[in-house]
Amino acid sequence: MAAMRRLAPELLITAKTQRWSPEEFLRTLIDAEITAREESNARTRMRVAAFPVRKRLDEFDVAASSIPKATFDYLSSLEWIRAAENACFIGPAGTGKSHMLVALGVAAVEAGHRVRYFTAAELVETLYRALADNSVGRVIEGLLRHELIIIDELGFAPLDDTGAQLLFRFVAAAYERRSLGIGSHWPFESWGKFLPEHTTAVSLLDRLLHHCHTVVTNGDSYRMKQARRKGANTTK
Ligand SMILES: Nc1ncnc2c1ncn2[C@@H]1O[C@H](COP(=O)(O)OP(=O)(O)O)[C@@H](O)[C@H]1O
Ligand SMILES: [Mg+2]
Missing domain, CATH: 3.40.50.300 (P-loop containing nucleotide triphosphate hydrolases)
Structure with missing residues (x-):
């Protein structure tokens, strides 16, 4: 959940100012976490290779x-x-x-x-x-x-x-x-x-x-x- 923790404060401000729905906020946060994990997995696979x-x-x-x-x-x-x-x-x-x-x-x-x-x-x-x-x-x-x-x-x-x-x-x-x-x-x-x-x-x-x-x-x-x-x- 590292990416979520890192991004949450800033994203919360954006969500407030742009009046995002809670669903929208959560989806953005989860997408960011998934992307970060995939990138980290790819880096690990590249190293292991x-x-x-x-x-x-x-x-x-x-x-x-x-x-x-x-x-x-x-x-x-x-x-x-x-x-x-x-x-x-x-x-x-x-x-x-x-x-x-x-x-x-x-x-x-x-x-x-x-x-x-x-x-x-x-x-x-x-x-x-x-x-x-x-x-x-x-x-x-x-x-x-x-x-x-x-x-x-x-x-x-x-x-x-x-x-x-x-x-x-x-x-x-x-x-x-x-x-x-x-x-x-x-x-x-x-x-x-x-x-x-x-x-x-x-x-x-x-x-x-x-x-x-x-x-x-x-x-x-x-x-x-x-x-x-x-x-x-x-x-x-
Ligand atoms: N068709 C090609 N296009 C671009 N670079 C090539 C090509 N063929 C070989 N090279 C380059 O030439 C060098 C030698 O190729 P390499 O794949 O190590 O040869 P091999 O394993 O068959 O001895 C490498 O730096 C490789 O990137
Ligand atoms: Mg060779």
Whole structure:
């Protein structure tokens, strides 16, 4: 009721001078409280999401990327999150995978969803720690309170057998319940490179890809393009 308490004295004066009905006064006060709470909840969700950078969908130059406009629009609609489907961004460094994952995450938070960003290494480390005190199941259930869990940089570092098993357990638990947003520079057929057990790789991909929007980002690195453009400008 903090907003109500803060606003009440001033609002009371306005209500008196403008001869508001008691209903009108109360409704205004309650609306202010609801708005304040929603804003505070959104701020909390944004903090909990742990985005490494702040990126927005309207900052993404779709024409400069290999992502079809229709795919971009569909993903931006967040419909896939409501349907507990996945989105996988596959492509080389600097092609906008993390930008898209974070921007979709930010949009989801703003739309009222709970979101959590991890790099694959962070997620596996979290699960490893849970293994040490026998709480993997509980930790996974906790993570699945989020409607969208982002696993970025999958395949940067190879996983050991236990790490791969833990990742599989997580993906299997999220299957058809929650949305996963994946970023990897490895095409699916190369996932054996960082998932040591062939059967784990196959089972994991099976769950992941069943309801999945796969987006291949390719072309030149946006970072390199920007660097080149800067270079061209300074040599002019
Ligand atoms: N199509 C794009 N429009 C605007 N910025 C982009 C685009 N693609 C990449 N970037 C920017 O280039 C940088 C690298 O992109 P990033 O998403 O981190 O690449 P990746 O995760 O694929 O390695 C970021 O600063 C990102 O905001
Ligand atoms: Mg990235």
